[in-house]
Amino acid sequence: MRLPSLLAGAIVLAATSATFVATPAFADPESKIDPEITATGEHRAIVRVQQPAQVGSAQASAEQVKQDRKNVSTQPPTEVAGKLDFFVYRGTRAELEKIAEQSDVVSIRKDKLNEPTLVQSIPLIGADKAHRQGFTGRGTAVAILDTGIDKDHPAFGGRIVAQACFSAADPVDGSKPLCPNGSQFQIGDGAADAETDACMTGAPQPQYGLCYHGTHVAGIAAGQATSGLAANGVAPQAKIIPVQVFSRFENSPYCAGRPVCVLAYDSSVLTGMAYADLLADQYNLASVNLSLGGGQYDTACDTGDGADFKAEVDKLLAKGVATVVASGNNGYDAAVSWPACVSNTVAVGATDKQDAVAAFSNRGPLLDVFAPGVAITAAIVDDSYAALNGTSMATPHVAGAFALLHQKHRRAGVDQLLGALTRTGKPIAYTSAGTEVTTPRINVYAALRSRL
Structure with a gap:
């Protein structure tokens, strides 16, 4: 039996550091x-x-x-x-x-002034230029399968159009549902609320709770500028469909010594995928974001434990919807986590503001693209903002990019849109299992200007 999928985002509030290049003491x-x-x-x-x-x-x-x-x-x-x-x-x-x-x-x-990191990451991938050309994700939607959302956060501006919760419970594992109604399933307004008692109780950071991750991911993909953060996400006018797929674990060996944690069963993720498929046509869904994962795979996992997931991805592909997945934060140089190992997903690794591969990012031949994932400031629970690191943060940059491309090319297939992102991205070369591999860091503005 597979272990529950783990959050791909590093739960680390950002700290900045500077490295100076020394010059000889007696230089001119x-x-x-x-x-x-x-x-x-x-x-x-x-x-x-x-x-x-x-x-x-x-x-x-x-x-x-x-x-x-x-x-x-x-x-x-x-x-x-x-x-x-x-x-x-x-x-x-x-x-x-x-x-x-x-x-x-x-x-x-x-002594330069530094803007919040999301302000920096959006120009890095050319999304600010895309916004000025009218490509903001208007008329499209992005589904965020994660830990729910702060439903009244000003960054989302009334654009949450549907919500659901698929949160499995198993007394043997010590898991309990996070759905607001206390059951394992809930669909409708408030179903993905990240500020319920189950999400907030016992959290190491009480003001943010256990379920802040999904709000941050949604903010990167489709947040809008507010008085609290003068920075748009990648697709600031896209509709948002948050789906809670995590469960609360207490006194469980899966929590690695922590008294409480949130983890997602594969079954909950697959159920969330099916829900996204159900709404794809109604809301012109452009992408499904999965900033979660677990395990180590150096070859495609389309058979075995990836087969059922691949089938769900295929259904979304048939409707022009990309499934965008975090590669994981284990630092593997030639492997990714599940479900990024499924070949028909868009597997995303993380780079920093200087386009260096983040040390924590999984990478290698199974990776499709890179996006910024180091010290990314975006929305968080309690109407707040924070900076987090992880491939979880890189992935919604790509999910939002698909919304912009889908806005322009309504009838194009996911393979065509991904092709535009890979052709026009900045090549990032690195060593993987002793061999040089090159993976593009996305530039959505360049992709929008290219021919499909």
């Missing part, structure tokens, strides 16, 4: 300064030295460059400042050139 002062620091105007700059112990003296010298005002920013508390090898200075290029003459100074670069 001009070579230490970022070319973006121009001769005109003032700049807020990060002045980096060789060791944290050198910050104090370098900062004191910098304060002498322009003595009529304080140009060096206030340092953080001592326990933090002692770990930093830089300080921030605001001034002109000429002033920074004088600071660069210090032998302890390694580099000087702009």
Whole structure:
């Protein structure tokens, strides 16, 4: 018997870090300064030295460059400042050139402002350009088979058109249903509510509960900009069909030592797929998103435990609906999880903002495309926003991309739309089982401009 499918998204609130490239201590002062620091105007700059112990003296010298005002920013508390090898200075290029003459100074670069990561990931795949051309997913729908949704989150703006819950229970496994009505099945308004008692009780992060994952995934695929996050998802005008397919597990060996967790049975996922098929024509469904998975497969799993899933995917393909699946977060270099191993799905791996393959992402010949999946900020339960990592976050970028393509090419098949994404994506080369493999990172704007 297969183990229950595991959440593919890493449940990690994002923390940012910066890596600086060192230059020789005795380099020419001009070579230490970022070319973006121009001769005109003032700049807020990060002045980096060789060791944290050198910050104090370098900062004191910098304060002498322009003595009529304080140009060096206030340092953080001592326990933090002692770990930093830089300080921030605001001034002109000429002033920074004088600071660069210090032998302890390694580099000087702009202290740039960073927008929320979803704002960055959407332009990375060209979705912002697509929106400006009128491709927003209007007239299409995306189904999110996950942990339900925060049904009144402002990011969804009344676009949730149908809901269901298929949440199996098994006392031997210690699993209980998450459906709001307390049963294992529920269809109708509120059926995929991610803020029920069953979702919220006993969660390690009480404000978000156990079922926040689906809201985040839906926000990436089809969220809209709000006062809380000035960033659209990939298809901000698409309709949303959330389906709860997870169950609550208590004191179960499947929770890996945690007292409570949420996991999805294959049967619940398959039931959710069938529900999506039922609504495909009514809502012009473009894609089904499955940010979940389990196991390790280095060859297609179309027979055996993948056969029933393949059959459901085939039904959706016949209606022009793509089934988009996370490859998994085990870091396998030549394997993916189930059900990404099913050959007729669209298997998605994760890259970061620099288009490097995320260390956690499964990859290899079974992968179809990459999409951004590192520190992605999107909607979360309690009308909030958070940044998460995972192939779970990469997958809805692709599900949303299918909505944009489906809006333009209503009668095109999934293979044609996937072909456009793979032909026009940015090639990402990496080593898989000792062999170089290339997989495209999607660029939906380029795909929209290409001929099918």
